[in-house]
Amino acid sequence: MRLLLVEDENELADALTTALEKQGVVIDHAILLADAHELARQTTYDAILLDRRLPDGEGLTFIPQLRREGIVTPVIVLTARNDPKERIEGLDGGADDYLGKPFLVDELMARVRAVLRRPASVVEQQIKVGRMTIDPLNLTVTMDNSPFDLPRRELLVLIALAKRQGKTVVRSVLEAAVYNYEEEIQSNALDAHISRLRKRLADCSAGVSVHNIRGVGYLLKDDG
Amino acid sequence: MRLLLVEDENELADALTTALEKQGVVIDHAILLADAHELARQTTYDAILLDRRLPDGEGLTFIPQLRREGIVTPVIVLTARNDPKERIEGLDGGADDYLGKPFLVDELMARVRAVLRRPASVVEQQIKVGRMTIDPLNLTVTMDNSPFDLPRRELLVLIALAKRQGKTVVRSVLEAAVYNYEEEIQSNALDAHISRLRKRLADCSAGVSVHNIRGVGYLLKDDG
DNA sequence: CTCCAACAATTGCAGCAGCATTACCGCTCA
DNA sequence: TGAGCGGTAATGCTGCTGCAATTGTTGGAG
Incomplete structure (x- = not known):
C-alpha cells in the first residue's frame, strides 16, 4: 500500500511515516501542495492524507484540482480544525473522510482501509x-x-x-x-x-x- | 436519495427522519436487525445508517451478512460507543464511516455524500x-x-x-x-x-x- | 504463360540484455 | 550482541532479439 502524505509539520510527518512503514506502508511525503500535485500525477497512490493548513494554501483546494484531472484517489483530511462545521466543509469539499488531530495511528489506518474497501472489491x-x-x-x-x-x-x-x-x-x-x-x-x-x-x-x-x-x-x- | 435507518431509540430516529426528510431524503426506519435485513433485500438504498446496540444484536454483525449476499450498499455506523478503539472495530468490521453520537445532522449528511461520492470500480x-x-x-x-x-x-x-x-x-x-x-x-x-x-x-x-x-x-x- | 522484381517469410546464429542466485555486510531492534 | 532484514555486487546463465542469408510469394509487364 502506498500513500501520499501532505503535511507541513515535519515532526508529525516523520512520526507517522515511521509508524506506518513499520506496518508495511510506503509513504511519500510532500510539504507543499504544488509538490503533492506533482507526485499525485506521477504515481498512483492508494490514498492521500491531506493536511488543511499548508504553506502554499488551504489543503481542501487540492481535492477539486485532482478530480478535474481525473485522479480519483481517495483523500483523507487530517487536521486540527475539527469542529463539526469544519468537518462538513471538508467532506463536502470532496474529502472521503475527515480525521481530527490528534488521532491514533491505528484509527487512521482503519479509516484508510475503510476508504479502500469501497470500490468494487468488497468480495x-x-x-x-x-x-x-x-x-x-x-x-x-x-x-x-x-x-x-x-x-x-x-x-x-x-x-x-x-x-x-x-x-x-x-x-x-x-x-x-x-x-x-x-x-x-x-x-x-x-x-x-x-x-x-x-x-x-x-x-x-x-x-x-x-x-x-x-x-x-x-x-x-x-x-x- | 433513500436511506435505511436502523435505530432503536425512537426519539432520535424521529428527529433524524424529520430533519432529513426536509432535505428531500427518503428514510425507511427499522428497529430490529431482522427487519433491516428484510428491507435491505427488498430495496436498493443509497446508504444504510446503522446503530450498534440494537434489541436483537450488535449492529456490526449486520455488515458481513449484507456483504455475503452481495449487497454492497455503504454503511455508516452511528453510535454512542465512540472511543478510538470502538471506531477501529467498526471500520474494520466493514463500515464505510463511523460517526459518534451526538452529531449534527449536517455532518451526517456530509458523510453520506462523501461515501456516495466514492468512485465506482475502474473498468x-x-x-x-x-x-x-x-x-x-x-x-x-x-x-x-x-x-x-x-x-x-x-x-x-x-x-x-x-x-x-x-x-x-x-x-x-x-x-x-x-x-x-x-x-x-x-x-x-x-x-x-x-x-x-x-x-x-x-x-x-x-x-x-x-x-x-x-x-x-x-x-x-x-x-x- | 513466363519471367522478374519487389516484397514477405523463415531460420540459424551470435551477442548481449535481463534475470537468478548467492555471498557479504551494514543496519536495526530486541 | 545476535538474528534477521535489506541493499549491493559478482557471477553464471538463459533465451530474446537483431541481423542477414535464403527461400517463398505476389502481381504486373511483356
Whole structure:
C-alpha cells in the first residue's frame, strides 16, 4: 500500500511515516501542495492524507484540482480544525473522510482501509492463491489459516503480485509498490526480493509460484 | 436519495427522519436487525445508517451478512460507543464511516455524500480475440483465462495489432509501437517478430491469425 | 504463360540484455 | 550482541532479439 502524505509539520510527518512503514506502508511525503500535485500525477497512490493548513494554501483546494484531472484517489483530511462545521466543509469539499488531530495511528489506518474497501472489491478483500490467503488492506498473509510472516519488502512484493494474480505486473509498478521516491534504488534489490520470496514460497510449498516475463515484469500463478 | 435507518431509540430516529426528510431524503426506519435485513433485500438504498446496540444484536454483525449476499450498499455506523478503539472495530468490521453520537445532522449528511461520492470500480479495457484476451494497459495476454507469456517485442506487436483488430495496421505504426526513437531499426527485425508471433499463435491454435497486406502493413483476424 | 522484381517469410546464429542466485555486510531492534 | 532484514555486487546463465542469408510469394509487364 502506498500513500501520499501532505503535511507541513515535519515532526508529525516523520512520526507517522515511521509508524506506518513499520506496518508495511510506503509513504511519500510532500510539504507543499504544488509538490503533492506533482507526485499525485506521477504515481498512483492508494490514498492521500491531506493536511488543511499548508504553506502554499488551504489543503481542501487540492481535492477539486485532482478530480478535474481525473485522479480519483481517495483523500483523507487530517487536521486540527475539527469542529463539526469544519468537518462538513471538508467532506463536502470532496474529502472521503475527515480525521481530527490528534488521532491514533491505528484509527487512521482503519479509516484508510475503510476508504479502500469501497470500490468494487468488497468480495476481493482477501485474495486466495495456493494455500495462502492474502489481505492487501491489512497487509497480512496467512497460510492454511495460520499467520505467515514475511519481511516487509517481500510482503509488499507479494501483495502487489497477488492483487493482479495471474496477470503480469510490470516491473516499474512493482518498484513503485515497494519503494518511495526517497529510497530510489540502484541495484537489483527488487530481483533479490523476488528471489528470496520465491525461496520462501518454495520452502513451505505454498502452492504458488512467481514467474518472470522477460522484459516486462512478473506474475503470480497458482500451481495446479 | 433513500436511506435505511436502523435505530432503536425512537426519539432520535424521529428527529433524524424529520430533519432529513426536509432535505428531500427518503428514510425507511427499522428497529430490529431482522427487519433491516428484510428491507435491505427488498430495496436498493443509497446508504444504510446503522446503530450498534440494537434489541436483537450488535449492529456490526449486520455488515458481513449484507456483504455475503452481495449487497454492497455503504454503511455508516452511528453510535454512542465512540472511543478510538470502538471506531477501529467498526471500520474494520466493514463500515464505510463511523460517526459518534451526538452529531449534527449536517455532518451526517456530509458523510453520506462523501461515501456516495466514492468512485465506482475502474473498468479495465480488454480486447477479446479468438481464445485470447489482451489487456493493453497491463501488458497481459491470457488464453482461455490462463496467462500466456510472450517475449516483449512479440507482445508489443500483438497488442498493437489487437488494438485495431480486423483493421490494417500500417507498417510504420507497428514499428513505432515496438521501438522507440533510440532503437531505430535497419533490418527486417519486425518481420522476424511477426513470423515468430505467428508460429507461436499457430502452435497453440489461438484462434487468431496475422495477415499481411502487401505494401501496407498487417492485420489481426479472428478465425471463424 | 513466363519471367522478374519487389516484397514477405523463415531460420540459424551470435551477442548481449535481463534475470537468478548467492555471498557479504551494514543496519536495526530486541 | 545476535538474528534477521535489506541493499549491493559478482557471477553464471538463459533465451530474446537483431541481423542477414535464403527461400517463398505476389502481381504486373511483356
